[in-house]
Amino acid sequence: MQKTVLGTLKVAVPVALGIWLVLHFYRQLDTDQRTALFEAFGRASVPWLVLSNLLGWLSHVSRGWRWRYLLRHLGHKPGFWPCYHAVMGGYFMNMLLPRAGEASRAAMLYRAEGVPFEKGFGTILAERAVDMVMLLGIAGLTLLLQAEKLDLFRTRIAAFRAQQDPSSEGGGLGWWLLGLVVIGGLAAAYLVFTRPALRARLMDGVRGFVEGVRSILRTPDKGPYLFHTVLIWALYVAMFWVGFMALPETRHVPAAGVMAGFIAGSVGIVLVQGGIGAYPAFVALIVSIYMPDGDGGIIRPEALAMGWLLWVAQTLMIIALGGLSLLLVARKRRTP
Template sequence: MPKRLSTILQYCLFLGLGVFLVWLSVRNIDAQKWQEIKDALRHARFYLAIPVFGMLLLSHYIRALRWRLLIEPLGYKTDKTNTFLAVLIGYLANMAVPRLGEVLKCTLLARYEKVPADKLVGTIVLERLIDAMCLLIVFGLTIITQPGLYARLSDTVFVSREGASTEPSGGWGQFILPVLGGLIIIAIIAWMIIRKKNFGDLLRLFRNIGLRIWEGLTTIRHLKKRGQFLLLTLCIWALYLTSGYIGFLALEATQHYGFPEALTVLSAGSIGMIVTPGGIGAYAFIIEKTMEMYGLQQSIAAAFGWLLWIAQTLVILVGGLISFLILPWYNKRKA
């Protein structure tokens, strides 16, 4: 299968999943609930979007500084502005095509900073592994502070919450995991048939992936400024958490929630951002179900989920587009 066609099919799959989750999010909202959403938004404190935008933008800048620390052991010290603009452009590209952002930001930085792009790829792998470990820590803190939370979240997603009923909603929830598992198996079989691969090739693929992950993990031992790296990582996730807490203050119905609930929103929302490009559909749907678990009305929970997603998306859209325009001008001026 041509690489371009494979990329298009992959994007269509993720986009289709996002559209499906958008439909799940709005399918039970009738005229009365739409009115409730309008009323909630009419009294929303939209001025709080300013500090949220600032925090999210600052988190991306700190992420750029952290990336520079990973690049330094390679023998290169990149410009802070170039690194920051490349990070924003990468996020923007990821909203269009999954993983394109990682390739694009390495290419841009290689062009303007004269760093070999193949060496930068290793730092991206390591950065993603570190983010995955941080997300696991967030999950752990959420479970410690709120035992039994994810069991209740699973029930909220797959079980009807209307009244006191505990019957499956339409019976579809119990089939989601088997269907997803089946699709993964079909995709693997299709890959083996199209590429004319056998099980040995599949095992070698998994082995190579494992070796790359291990190689990425071991490179952190060459990091000279480990304390600074850990501090920047902590700041990134603290800004994510605080921006979610400020989001609670935007609506009257959510302003009584605190940092434990914000921790849950952070962990659940991170999954939503991974599932589909830019978290379209998935982020709002998962946040909606998370807030329903805390007793928030379904229509308000849906509005809250979309508000958070829109805030994060606007930062990427505006910041990424401006960075795309500024990057060549900045380097021409610097030269």
Template sequence: MKKIVIVLVKYIISFGLGAFLVWWSLKGLTVQDKADIKTALLRARFWLLIPVFLILLTSHLFRSIRWRQMVRSMGYDPPLFHLVCGLFVGYLGNQLIPRAGEILRCTVVARPNKIPPEKLIGTIIAERVIDLMCLAILSVIVFFAEYDVIKQYASEIFAKAESNVEKGGSSRWITIVIIVAVIALCVYLLRRFRKTKWGTILNRVAKGMWEGLVSIGKVKNKFLFILYTVLIWGCYVISTWLGCFALQETAGLSITTGVALLIFGTVGIIIAPGGLGAYPIAIQKTLTLYNINENIGLAVGWLLWLAQFIFTIVFGTLAYIFITTSKKKK
């Protein structure tokens, strides 16, 4: 019962945040603003969703192939079909309950292939680390490529950060001491807890997760692994940039602008489940840096979010049906 309550609370908080961001993005709009956004959406080139869907499908295929490399390095060889279905079902799960998709993704693949779930979770953690690294690299590229556009905002951010550090004084050292003390206490408690029954179980799970995490270093063809990673993020960039061509006002944006939209849009997806509310705002605020009207920016944000949402629902549902049907046949 306690676990159910915790899940419900997380569910309510996550979607409550998404609902709040939707309300916040719309509350300041006048009747004319809403009319302008509606007009922009009605004249959008929706046929561009077809190539966007194809590119996203390709990116997920590359991600599944790369995932199979990691799983194979641990001595397992699940069918690529299972990995693709697991990936789509996981994305579908994230639309409903934040971060639940990762567990669902592991479950879909682990059961029919008799793979310890904790090992698959380790590979997903490794994936997230790689994604963060790629996001950081793209952020650096965008910073230098679009420096003339974002230098004013970057200067303000760095100035505030520098000011906060200078004003910290002795409180900085107190904070550091507290953090070190907490880490030392956690290490001590873990050592004592390791000898108990539950400690042994958690230790086994941790080892499995660690094996999945270090599976990157064991892949046979590292060049292909890096190539798939580049192709995955290349597809993400192109699909986002191509979505800008849906409206005439944003059709002339450069591909580096598409990278900037991808970066800030990803942050929006992290904030709220599926990026509900947060993603359109992130796209809108990013486009204002390029002198795009706020109403047009919000229209583009909702258009890109809607495309990803439809893609996830359609292919996630199909994947669930396919994987369920294949299990029944077995």
């Protein structure tokens, strides 16, 4: 019963929060802005979005290749394609269930190449630590690029918070969702401390993470690993930047605005399952600061359209290619 409730909350809370964000930001637009939003969708340049997705796909290819360096140091030599399919399948599963991507990725590599789950999972967690360092580095660089915009950021965020009336329907739902998040966190902590089996699995994950970090520090392929790490994040930023070319109104957003929007979108993906609702909203909230003043309101409809176009394009790619990878791994029979 407890597992069922906790599992339901893990799925329902992020989805509900994403839906609330979609409805909330849509309600912030007046009639003319809503018209401009849908007109922007119609003006989007598909070739630019395709190129953006191609860059995103190359980053996933690079991630699959980079993974092999850590696994090789642990005594395993999986092929590129099994690693790539595990990466893409993990992204697909992560869209369905919170934090399921890492475990699914390790499980798929075990099925395809026989790499022990704990070792594969540990290297994935170590990768996440490296990714966090890269994201924080990009965020720090972004702040340096726009020190003059910090006051405007604070004003925009304050205006957004001022619109969150706790007595309103949207505000009330937001407080309910916050309460559910807190309850879910407390329930997870309770299960960890009261279930020895669950605690043992958690400790196995910690040990795997430590082993993964050691593999990064001790791998003889530090140069190639660092190259692919930089390449992955350069492709992420390029994917985001090229997507801005899809709309005339966003083509002239300065580099500082693109970088700030990239960080905002990354935060949205972390906070809400799959970034639904949060990714477009956070991107629009920040990018609008760098666009010419519109007809009032916190966000520009074209910026919101840009956020949605990027999110939809990336999501469709993950569904198509991630689903294909899952199918191919499921059909593979590992040979000793």
